[in-house]
Amino acid sequence: MFRIIGKRLVEVVLFVLFVTFCSFLFLRLAPGDPALTILNVDELNVSQEQVEVLREDMGFNDPLIVQYGKWLLDFIRLDFGNSYITNQPVSEMLMTGLPATLELTIGSLIVMLIVAIPLGSLSALYKGSWIDHVSRYFSIIGAAVPSFWLGLIFIDMFAVRLNWFPTMGRDSLLSLVLPAVTLGLAIAGVYVRLLRSSLLDSLGQEFVRAARARGIAEKRIFFSHAFRYSLPPVITVFGVSLGSLIGGVVVVEVLFAYPGVGKLVVDSIRQRDYPLIQGYIVLMAAIVFVVNTLVDLSYRYVNPELRLKKGS
């Protein structure tokens, strides 16, 4: 296990270098100029000369590699720089928003589990029955409906008409419900189908037939053998789809005015606030990396077969 973590650490360094350099490159190549935002040309009178002076001062005229090098040196000292727009340290701004984002992510994962586990299991157990059809439609709709639209429907139904939940903000657990359900349902569709097919696969395995032959109760076979065996592919896909989950969080945060890092980065992209965007990318890369490592480690516990293979 320590060897895995050690190897992973080397990987993470290369990964961070790669991700930050690419994002740095794309950000700078993309149109947009923070100098214009900083000088507030929309409202204040500046001359082209002043724009040029600021560009020079901020180092925007330096070659890209020099700009990246400077950023990297600061980054190694754990200095993410200050936001161009608010002058605050980027790390502080990200840390203020992170709890809300984690809360929303965990909330939507819980919703996803509550929906996907029963629906996926039942549609595998009763393949071809009405519940299987329902789950298929659910998945198709879940994949096709954009989460901002779903969110608006929920706001209209549960906040405006029924008045059960607030429309926006983050005041109590009640304000978590609608955004978490919106995002949870949006991602649940994928996992329902995945769990179903994985379960069908494991139910057809020999060890299940052997267990049946030994007269073990169906219920026990399902929970202690088949279900556990079906988890690794689902967990693998989770690691992969983490990125799209983060993207979904961003959309939902904006819609529900949920003050997380996703909302923060949307604002900073609009304003070309490079240090903040770059900091966000590093943070997300770190999260994706940690989760993927956990996913890798978890195989060994979920599926004993892997542990045996490595040992032998």
Add this chain to the structure above:
Amino acid sequence: MRKLWKQVIGLIGLVLLLAACTDNAGSEKDGKHLTFVYNFATNSLDPNVDSSYVPLRAGLTETLVQLNEETLTIEPWLAESWEGRNEGREWTITLREGVNFQNGEPMNAEAVKASLERSLKDNVAIQNALKIDSIEATDDMTLQVTNTQAFPEFISELVNPNVSIIDVEAGDFVNNPIGTGPFKLESFTPGSKLELVRNEDYWDEKAKLDSVTFSFNEDANARSLALESGDADVVFRPEVESIESLEAKDGIKVESTETFRVHQMTMNMQREALQDVNVRKAVDALIDRDKIADSVLLGYAQPAKGPFPESLPFAPSYSEHETGSDLAKEYLEKAGYSLEDGKMQKDGEPLTLTMLTYSARADLPLIAQIFQSDAKKIGIDVELRQIEIPEEYMAANRDWDLATYSNLTAPRGDAGYYLNATYHPDGALNFSGADEPELTKIIDELNVTVDADKRAELAEAAANYVDEHQINSFVIYPDTLVAYDETKVKNWVTTRSEYYMITNKLDVK
């Protein structure tokens, strides 16, 4: 596995229980309370730096002078009076007596000096805008300001919310700035909302409301829904498409107010075809302003005649522009074009125009499309090109003829900003490439003129010059929309400057 199920069910139960115990979004507050939803979120309340201007908008901070929304002139606020000398190079500012910061510290010349110096130091845009060389506190209530150059519109620049006066000794500017406004900050959740309470020691008439929630939501649909659900009492810029359904609801009022913004058609005068004023006039004649106001903004806009809305004191009395495709054809004929094979041609070359537009302002691409289809009817092909950041693209590339653009023309009640930025050869927004000696001379003269009437005359002269030579075309003045619960909210004023939102007058029934 069974244990896992039990745990999951237990967890859900706990969540529901906790949710049931918590107060519903704090909507029930003691006393007179109002919830306002604004369309941009901010993560910092630093009044001197952040361009969201939320501290001023929320009634936390105030500036030395303010814009009178009715006369659209500058009037005293924290400053009582001012006097300029030497073409506006030097200024004496007398402060209002008896004003305290929200922490009880007196607002005096030293405190204002420190606050101004801080905004100059931390905000390069303000440094450029104010052009201050030095500030001196000559006595307890008097400041002497020396500018780096003759600068007659100095006082009007002090309207800028980034020049809010705060107690710089107080520290945490980002989370808790200490201003002089009618409301004090109780709590701030970055990106989400501010909770405000009445400032009992306010220097002017005390606020009528006990508390205010100033929250943010960038989604226009969600804002409209918040108003419908009763989570919000006033929402800024609800979605235009939802106005009809909002108005149909009992008690909801939608207010639309003209602003200082104009949607314009920028003409690239460096392109051969557009160097001929007749071609520019033809373009102008092709803009169907009424159709655009009605179909793109559903009537929440006024057809524009020039850069400055006519209600501004320095707006000229614009000549009536005739429009229509027949007139456009006439102008094109004057420029030597004729219609052949369904195309407007000159020397065998058909007239095709490349037009830039961008989606950050949703109205603009629609305006471009309407123009494109009207131009096609008289044989002009307009190629639309979507760009992302217009300021950057237009400054760096000259391969376009026309561009939709939106600009604030008098954000602080003075014409100096727009004329300098857009028509002076050095201006950062001079995308038409205007370099007209006569016009430059007028602007240069404006830049050293102190007297308000004389300034208005010069601004008019400049606007008229732009109009006569058709340097740019002006399409519409879009309105600002605000929707609120009429049965509850009292004294809400949709200001044209969009600076003053939560005031001491605002009340609930």
